[in-house]
Amino acid sequence: MKTCIACGMPMEDISDFAGNDPGKDYCVHCARPDGEMQSFEEKRENLASFIVRTQGFNENAARKIAEDMMRKLPAWKDYFC
Template sequence: MKFCGACSMPLDNDNVVGLETDKEAFCIHCVNENKEVKSCEEIFEGGVQYFMSLDSAITRNFAEKNVRKNMKQLSYWQDKEYPCLSGEIATDEEFNQILAKLKE
């Protein structure tokens, strides 16, 4: 299975490919109408909002830490410096907590 290079969402029937390059594919949520990958800030905020929508108990701070951890693990973001990716990063335990919410 392929995964989005910018957010790591599975590229399946629900999250179709919005852009594919020689190296990576990106989901429709991470690509704008011009078929360009959205800004880091837009993808970061989308991830935060998505994680917060999973459970009303998820705080913005907790969501941000988890989005940072997720994005910083992806090769697409590793050689780039963005303010939204600076800051506290979730522990493995915290990241596993939020991943468990995805399976509920």
């Protein structure tokens, strides 16, 4: 099974893939409205605000955790050299 290169989510159903396209390597949550993959900064901010909204973390802690999570993912490896 494929996992999203930008957030690590397993993609099992067609609806998990960006634009319902199983050929894509990223998921529906990591796509922009136009279907392109979000940038590093967009993904970091989206992940951090998701963490703040759903888990109530402090904003700086949420941004740090978002970066730590992204560090392990293939889409962002060039940002952590």
